[in-house]
Amino acid sequence: QKEVEQNSGPLSVPEGAIASLNCTYSDRGSQSFFWYRQYSGKSPELIMSIYSNGDKEDGRFTAQLNKASQYVSLLIRDSQPSDSATYLCAAQAAGNKLTFGGGTRVLVKP
């Protein structure tokens, strides 16, 4: 079992819809969680970080964390074609290395 699991996709959503991405992690000691976006052939760029249970909103993005269920999600509202990319979930226990999931590929169709 991978430490951080994501559905590889592709997740196809129509333009303007909500894209919902899920991530589960196995290390209960994980305290910090991140969502990165990676365009094809480019390096990952940080979208959001979340540390506490609940929701965190930043523009069109909302991250949700449920430590009891070991579950992190990312919602992308009003999806745009420019949101088409691979989204990487990452988890980190205190002082430890970041562990990345395999990524979910999102395709936003005009």
Add this chain to the structure above:
Amino acid sequence: EADIYQTPRYLVIGTGKKITLECSQTMGHDKMYWYQQDPGMELHLIHYSYGVNSTEKGDLSSESTVSRIRTEHFPLTLESARPSHTSQYLCASSLLGGDTQYFGPGTRLTVL
């Protein structure tokens, strides 16, 4: 915007050559990392450093080596490149007390 740089951005070389991939950051970050990523595949941590003269191997076995003589510089060296080393190499850095990693633009290496 993270100030982390990698050179070269693209490199095509022949088998058996020695190469060094450069990574520099101007943010004063203590922690630096090297990841390897094949197209459409996962990121794999191959080396990391928590400060000057500190280097550790990552989760993925790699034939490369690294050094950390200066805080801002974390080069990766392949003594004898092989076609199996063809991949994208990503450098990242973070604060010692922080956890957010910032990535450089990557080096795409092709070994013929």
